[in-house]
Amino acid sequence: xxxxxxxxxxxxxxxxxxxxAAGVLTFYVWYQTESVQLGLEIHxxxxxxxxxxxxxxxxxxxxxxxxxxxxxEAIAREKLGLTDPSNADVVFRTADAPR
Amino acid sequence: MRSFYESDIRRRIKFLAAxxxxxxxxxxxxxxxxQIFGHARAKAIVQRQTQDMVKIxxxxxxxxxxxGEILACSLDSPxxxxxxxxxxxxxxxxxxxxxxxxxxxxxASEASRILGRLRDQAKYTYVxxxxxxxxxxxxxxxxxxxxxxxxxxxxYYPHGALAAHILGGMSPEGENRSGVEARYHDRLKGQPGQxxxxxxxxxRNYQAQVLKSPVPGQDLTLTIDATMQYIVEKExxxxxxxxxxxxxxxxVMDPPTGEILALxxxxxxxxxxxxxxxxxxxxxxxxxxxxxxxxxxxVTAAAARERGRVGYGELFDCSAGSIRVGGxxxxxxxxxxxxxxxxxLIHSSNVGTVLFAQxxxxxxxxxxxxxxxxxxxTGVDLPRESSGxxxxxxxxxxSSLPHVAIGYEVRVTALQTLVAMNAFAVGGRLVRxxxxxxxxxxxxxxxxxxxxxxxxxxxxxxxxxxxxxVFAEVVEQGTAKDGRIDGFxxxxxxxxxxxxxxxxxxxxxxxxxxxxxxxxxERPRLSLIVVLDAPKEAYYGGQACAPVFxxxxxxxxxxxxxxxxxxxxxxxxxxxxxxxxxx
Numbered sequence: 001x002x003x004x005x006x007x008x009x010x011x012x013x014x015x016x017x018x019x020x021a022a023g024v025l026t027f028y029v030w031y032q033t034e035s036v037q038l039g040l041e042i043h044x045x046x047x048x049x050x051x052x053x054x055x056x057x058x059x060x061x062x063x064x065x066x067x068x069x070x071x072x073e074a075i076a077r078e079k080l081g082l083t084d085p086s087n088a089d090v091v092f093r094t095a096d097a098p099r
Numbered sequence: 100m101r102s103f104y105e106s107d108i109r110r111r112i113k114f115l116a117a118x119x120x121x122x123x124x125x126x127x128x129x130x131x132x133x134q135i136f137g138h139a140r141a142k143a144i145v146q147r148q149t150q151d152m153v154k155i156x157x158x159x160x161x162x163x164x165x166x167g168e169i170l171a172c173s174l175d176s177p178x179x180x181x182x183x184x185x186x187x188x189x190x191x192x193x194x195x196x197x198x199x200x201x202x203x204x205x206x207a208s209e210a211s212r213i214l215g216r217l218r219d220q221a222k223y224t225y226v227x228x229x230x231x232x233x234x235x236x237x238x239x240x241x242x243x244x245x246x247x248x249x250x251x252x253x254x255y256y257p258h259g260a261l262a263a264h265i266l267g268g269m270s271p272e273g274e275n276r277s278g279v280e281a282r283y284h285d286r287l288k289g290q291p292g293q294x295x296x297x298x299x300x301x302x303r304n305y306q307a308q309v310l311k312s313p314v315p316g317q318d319l320t321l322t323i324d325a326t327m328q329y330i331v332e333k334e335x336x337x338x339x340x341x342x343x344x345x346x347x348x349x350x351v352m353d354p355p356t357g358e359i360l361a362l363x364x365x366x367x368x369x370x371x372x373x374x375x376x377x378x379x380x381x382x383x384x385x386x387x388x389x390x391x392x393x394x395x396x397x398v399t400a401a402a403a404r405e406r407g408r409v410g411y412g413e414l415f416d417c418s419a420g421s422i423r424v425g426g427x428x429x430x431x432x433x434x435x436x437x438x439x440x441x442x443x444l445i446h447s448s449n450v451g452t453v454l455f456a457q458x459x460x461x462x463x464x465x466x467x468x469x470x471x472x473x474x475x476x477t478g479v480d481l482p483r484e485s486s487g488x489x490x491x492x493x494x495x496x497x498s499s500l501p502h503v504a505i506g507y508e509v510r511v512t513a514l515q516t517l518v519a520m521n522a523f524a525v526g527g528r529l530v531r532x533x534x535x536x537x538x539x540x541x542x543x544x545x546x547x548x549x550x551x552x553x554x555x556x557x558x559x560x561x562x563x564x565x566x567x568x569v570f571a572e573v574v575e576q577g578t579a580k581d582g583r584i585d586g587f588x589x590x591x592x593x594x595x596x597x598x599x600x601x602x603x604x605x606x607x608x609x610x611x612x613x614x615x616x617x618x619x620x621e622r623p624r625l626s627l628i629v630v631l632d633a634p635k636e637a638y639y640g641g642q643a644c645a646p647v648f649x650x651x652x653x654x655x656x657x658x659x660x661x662x663x664x665x666x667x668x669x670x671x672x673x674x675x676x677x678x679x680x681x682x
Contacts, residue, residue: 061172064257067168069261069329073333088667
């Protein structure tokens with residue numbers, strides 16, 4: 001009967017290669033998964049940015065329409081009963097005037 | 100001798116080689132079939148694909164006022180379209196169109212039109228053009244094969260009719276003919292993109308791929324102030340109603356820079372409501388020319404003073420109330436007696452003006468007229484500006500100089516007159532008026548910069564003297580007394596010109612009333628012209644237009660928080676009540 005002598009060095013090398021390969025593979029899979037995940041999140045964020053930009057545009061327009069001088073004057077005069085100030089009601093202060 | 104195994108291997112190799120050869124022949128044959136015999140068909144397919152190249156409309160640039168208020172912008176407004184699908188039955192097509200009809204609220208006639216086109220195998224049919232995004236999304240949510248959205252935009256003006264003649268407006272198809280929309284179209288429009296649509300699933304559906312993304316247009320900032328524009332439009336509309344005028348124009352300009360702060364015409368139109376009424380679309384402030392009447396005396400006075408042909412202390416006998424020149428008679432609106440040179444202008448005496456104008460030669464006078472920019476476009480960055488009309492010297496008759504001196508036989512635009520009066524406000528210098536901020540206009544290829552000097556009309560000394568001794572007095576005690584503004588000095592000149600009827604070949608009893616001026620006297624902040632065409636009853640410039648100047652300038656100066664030059668008078672309770680009532 002022949003007794004095989006274990007080549008410990010070879011086994012260690014093989015194990016190291018196997019572990020490294022498994023590590024690289026795991027890292028690669030993790031990296032790919034993360035990339036895809038991040039890509040999806042970026043896509044979602046882009047869509048959200050577009051939505052928000054549209055909402056901002058819409059709000060700006062609404063603001064412009066609400067601040068229309070004709071509308072503001074009509075509300076001031078008709079709803080709030082405001083009138084033009086008289087000359088005495090307006091005080092002008094120039095930059096060099098005493099405070 | 101070959102063994103059995105060797106012979107077997109050789110046999111197998113020969114068989115494989117034969118199979119490969121046959122395969123190669125089949126491939127070659129197919130290639131020949133496709134490339135040579137099927138050339139025409141393949142070409143047609145490629146052409147069909149390229150014909151499905153769709154242009155992607157770019158987002159048009161927005162337009163803002165000088166304070167960043169949105170005056171015009173583009174909203175997403177896609178069009179719903181449908182493509183013919185070969186494998187669909189007539190029933191499937193009908194069901195699809197009925198679903199679209201319900202979702203988009205289409206009239207029956209429109210549904211049958213779409214169905215007719217599908218049955219005619221029309222490749223691409225618009226179902227509904229430029230609709231709100233929500234409506235388009237509802238149509239897309241039906242997930243009907245061949246139904247797609249074509250990106251598009253529609254122009255929206257949040258302030259409606261405000262600044263209509265400056266903006267110009269656009270048709271839903273994106274056509275523009277006037278205003279800054281037309282003038283700066285190249286800058287606003289952007290660059291279109293390209294999208295290819297191709298069949299997928301063996302012609303059961305379509306897919307689109309963007310080949311080139313559209314480049315959005317650039318934004319534009321105007322010199323217009325939305326609040327001032329509103330004040331001007333409100334006061335002009337009020338004056339039109341009060342005087343029952345046919346049309347009217349008002350322009351407000353920043354004297355040193357030439358920036359137009361507000362420009363209004365009546366009749367006006369809502370820029371969102373296309374098509375626009377033709378009678379309202381013209382920007383009369385820059386496109387309509389008219390005989391100015393007495394406002395032109397500012398040029399006559401400048402020409403005479405600049406050459407030293409008249410002194411401020413000189414007296415003119417206007418007591419006859421009329422003067423005969425070249426076979427025609429020029430009259431005054433009333434007998435005014437003996438007047439000094441300033442008084443001639445303060446009371447707007449035609450007779451007195453003719454008397455000192457006759458001391459000028461035609462070439463001298465023409466030189467000053469042209470020096471003020473009459474007979475040529477001001478260069479404002481708005482389309483279809485009129486240059487007015489100044490006859491060349493060789494066609495002037497003996498009566499031409501006296502008539503031109505009082506503002507007849509010459510045609511001007513409101514803007515030209517304003518630029519001429521503005522020269523007195525800024526020491527004799529002509530500024531180039533513009534509606535788009537200087538740097539942006541320059542970027543668009545228009546060489547306009549703020550305060551751009553378009554030439555010198557009159558010397559600073561002459562300009563200052565005429566303002567102090569004449570034009571300020573016109574407002575203080577002359578024909579424009581109704582144009583006095585509480586707390587501020589103003590200078591200006593009224594004009595009332597009889598209108599010429601081309602059909603009758605004579606002057607009529609209709610008038611063009613105007614007032615042009617600036618305020619305050621120290622460091623002027625506003626130059627302003629008011630023109631009313633054919634006002635009834637109170638048709639003099641001083642009656643019809645000077646009060647409009649006063650009302651507009653008073654409100655704008657308060658809006659700009661300009662401190663009064665002199666103490667404000669106590670409020671007149673009656674005036675207050677009148678204001679309330681009018682408001």
